[in-house]
Amino acid sequence: QYFCLQIDPRKVDISRLESLPQDLLGIIVSKVVDASTDDYINCILSCKELGASADDKRILQKLNLAPLVKKPLLSIQYVPLMKKTLAKNNLDAHYIKGIIRYFLLTNSVTGLHHLGVSANAGKLEVIYLYAIILCRGRVVEGKKYLNKLKWTEDTTLVNNCWKKIKISLHGIRVARKRCYLTSLRHMKPTATFCHLKDMKTTCGRCFYYKQMYKFIFMI
Structure with missing residues (x-):
């Protein structure tokens, strides 16, 4: 009936x-x-x-959309699918769109919007990338996002996010913007016992600096 x-x-x-x-x-x-x-x-x-x-x-x-998350540049070949999934608020689609807009098309406002949607919905690797980008000038806010990954308890999650980010950004030029370098200088710890070239060992004084350093020089 x-x-x-x-x-x-x-x-x-x-x-x-x-x-x-x-x-x-x-x-x-x-x-x-x-x-x-x-x-x-x-x-x-x-x-x-x-x-x-x-x-x-x-x-x-x-x-x-894992295959496109790993290779966002391929999304250009799947425009209808991207439009449909974005319209339905798919988090992978927002992540892919954010990367394309921010890094490839240098549209930082739109790119950050899409990355923010995915990050605020809890997608872990996007939280990491969004946090690092925010550290270009909005350092306090960027640190708050990085803290969501609970790195003070265990850095395994942060390290896994870093690996996934490197895969997604492979083949995409990440410019060393002046604002990144300025933020990096401001975050540099003054403590002499922090081994700044040792990326595997971090503490509360050097953690944020080393994450930013990896993004700028090692991506």
């Missing part, structure tokens, strides 16, 4: 799956997206009804 199903009259036998309303199929496929991108692809290719759910809001919002 709640649904009006559109059944193809040319089909003699209708499976239970095909008889389900599209909204319910969208829910099913969105659960598959959570589990595995490969399973999702196989799922939407398995039949026309499931394929039609590919544009469902819940799916576009959760869709894992």
Whole structure:
């Protein structure tokens, strides 16, 4: 009584799956997206009804864009997909768009907006990148974002974020802007016992400086 199903009259036998309303199929496929991108692809290719759910809001919002996160430059070849996922607030899409806008197109305002959306939603590597970029002038705010990664307890998470950032920015020119160098000078610790060339060992005095240094000179 709640649904009006559109059944193809040319089909003699209708499976239970095909008889389900599209909204319910969208829910099913969105659960598959959570589990595995490969399973999702196989799922939407398995039949026309499931394929039609590919544009469902819940799916576009959760869709894992890992291949494009690793190589943001490839997103230029997937403009329709990027538009759809951005419209549904996909965090990967915001991250990719932020990198392209900020670094490639040198549109810092729009780039920071997209990175901020993803960072504020809790995407860890984006929190790291967003924090480092903020340290170009908004140092206090940048440090607050880095602190969200709980580096004082364990630097493993920060190190993993750094590795992912390097992969995403590979092949993209990161300019050594004067504002970066100015912030770096201001963050440089005065303590003589901080070994500034040892990137693996940090303390409360040199942590922020070393993260900024890596971004400027080692990306």
